Amino acid sequence: MTELLAKFWESTGFSRLINPAHWTNLDFGGFSFTVPGELIMIIIACTFLYLAIKKGYEPYLLLPIAFGMLLANLPMAGLMDEGGLLYWLYKGVKLGIYPPLIFLCIGAGTDFGPLLANPRSLLLGAAAQLGIFFTFVGAIFLGFTGPEAASIGIIGGADGPTALFLTSQLADHLLGPIAVAAYSYMALVPIIQPPIMKALTTEEERKIKMVQLRVVSQKEKIVFPIVVTIFTVLLLPSAAPLIGMLMLGNLIKESGVVPKLVETSQNSLMYIVTIFLGTTVGATASAEKFLTAATLKIVLLGLIAFSIGTAGGVIFGKIMCKATGGKINPLIGAAGVSAVPMAARVVQKEGQKYNPSNFLLMHAMGPNVAGVIGSAVAAGCLLMFFK
Numbered sequence: 001m002t003e004l005l006a007k008f009w010e011s012t013g014f015s016r017l018i019n020p021a022h023w024t025n026l027d028f029g030g031f032s033f034t035v036p037g038e039l040i041m042i043i044i045a046c047t048f049l050y051l052a053i054k055k056g057y058e059p060y061l062l063l064p065i066a067f068g069m070l071l072a073n074l075p076m077a078g079l080m081d082e083g084g085l086l087y088w089l090y091k092g093v094k095l096g097i098y099p100p101l102i103f104l105c106i107g108a109g110t111d112f113g114p115l116l117a118n119p120r121s122l123l124l125g126a127a128a129q130l131g132i133f134f135t136f137v138g139a140i141f142l143g144f145t146g147p148e149a150a151s152i153g154i155i156g157g158a159d160g161p162t163a164l165f166l167t168s169q170l171a172d173h174l175l176g177p178i179a180v181a182a183y184s185y186m187a188l189v190p191i192i193q194p195p196i197m198k199a200l201t202t203e204e205e206r207k208i209k210m211v212q213l214r215v216v217s218q219k220e221k222i223v224f225p226i227v228v229t230i231f232t233v234l235l236l237p238s239a240a241p242l243i244g245m246l247m248l249g250n251l252i253k254e255s256g257v258v259p260k261l262v263e264t265s266q267n268s269l270m271y272i273v274t275i276f277l278g279t280t281v282g283a284t285a286s287a288e289k290f291l292t293a294a295t296l297k298i299v300l301l302g303l304i305a306f307s308i309g310t311a312g313g314v315i316f317g318k319i320m321c322k323a324t325g326g327k328i329n330p331l332i333g334a335a336g337v338s339a340v341p342m343a344a345r346v347v348q349k350e351g352q353k354y355n356p357s358n359f360l361l362m363h364a365m366g367p368n369v370a371g372v373i374g375s376a377v378a379a380g381c382l383l384m385f386f387k
Contacts, residue, residue, distance in 0.1 A: 011076075013076045013077065022038075024036070024288055027292075040291060041286070041290060042074070044069065044290075045073065048180075058183050058186055060274055061277075062183055064274065064275050065279070067282065071283055072283035086279065086283045090284070093175070093281060094168055094172060096169055098273050099168070100241040100245040102161040102274070103241075103249065104245040104248055104269070105270035106249065108265035111365070112250060112369055113221060115369050117216050117366070121332070121363075122367075123316060124366070125369075125370025125371040127316035128309045128313035128334075128336025128338075128374065131306060131307070132157055132305060132382075135152060144297075145171075148170070151166055151174055152302065154166045154167070154375070155182045155301070155305045156306055156337075157309065157371065157379075159338040162375045164179060166382060178298060179281045179284075181298055184302075185303065189343055190349075192310070193334050193343065194346065194350055201314060205318065206353075208358075209329075210358075211327070221254040224254075225248070225250040225254070232377065237380075239376055239383075242376035242379060306337065313335070313337065314334050315333070329363070332360055332367055334346065334364075335365070336368070336371045338368065338369075338374065340372060341368060343368055344365045347360050347361070347364035
């Protein structure tokens with residue numbers, strides 16, 4: 001009986017969890033020590049679950065990511081081992097399938113009308129991508145390889161699916177920390193952006209009231225995704241998976257002839273793919289891969305990328321404000337990062353603090369959706385250079 005109990009104990013995950021022989025060896029700049037890595041990751045996963053459920057931080061993605069992290073770090077479950085359940089589901093990330101499908105769903109729920117009504121806002125979306133390239137250079141200086149630096153820099157676009165797509169193609173061993181950093185900063189948009197917006201603008205600039213946008217015809221909305229797809233994919237073929245799916249989703253919506261496809265894309269398909277994407281990405285955050293000095297660098301660089309992206313949009317907004325004689329409120333430049341529609345809502349809220357009659361939401365949606373296109377194009381450029 002004692003022998004049977006001993007064998008049973010050895011077959012449980014508890015025995016491995018508390019056995020120092022299976023703990024994780026950490027090396028921070030030559031200083032090495034051993035920690036119960038899986039236990040630490042379980043605690044981190046439970047913390048993320050708390051933030052998703054109790055605090056409502058990006059729950060649709062943070063919850064499955066956190067639970068995937070939990071499953072991957074339960075000893076001896078083997079869900080990410082070859083042949084395991086999550087091993088097979090992860091193929092959708094590895095092969096670059098899930099992120100473009102998410103873009104299809106995003107396109108089906110996106111209105112490019114504000115961008116078409118004010119095409120200049122495309123420049124604000126482009127300016128907000130500066131964080132990607134500044135952080136890329138910073139990552140190189142910190143010792144990351146070109147593909148790794150590209151994957152880290154894309155966090156600055158504040159576009160989770162784009163970050164996951166590029167990382168899966170260039171540096172899939174960094175998927176866990178990059179996913180956590182990207183979606184954490186997306187959830188923290190209302191906290192990170194306002195101080196930057198306030199620091200870079202004057203009170204008078206924040207009070208600027210913009211005129212109402214023109215009405216965009218349905219024909220323009222139908223032609224737009226077709227033209228963008230043709231031009232962008234011919235110019236940058238590597239961006240085809242993201243741009244193609246984004247514009248297909250938008251064309252499905254704007255065509256007005258396939259309402260069932262629109263409903264499916266905006267709801268069922270979006271939620272199904274999100275479950276698979278989030279769970280499998282979270283499952284890549286094993287203790288050996290996540291508890292490293294590189295993870296700390298990625299989290300820091302991600303914050304820098306996002307901050308510079310926000311600052312780049314606001315600064316270019318100030319330039320446009322001067323060029324138009326004060327007709328553009330520079331706050332809308334902050335929406336150039338592609339956290340749709342959260343960044344636009346932050347702009348609206350900040351604008352009304354200084355001018356209660358100010359309604360900047362639709363003006364901010366222009367750079368916001370431009371940022372989605374911009375981050376996809378930036379990812380295509382990096383993919384072209386480093387794959």
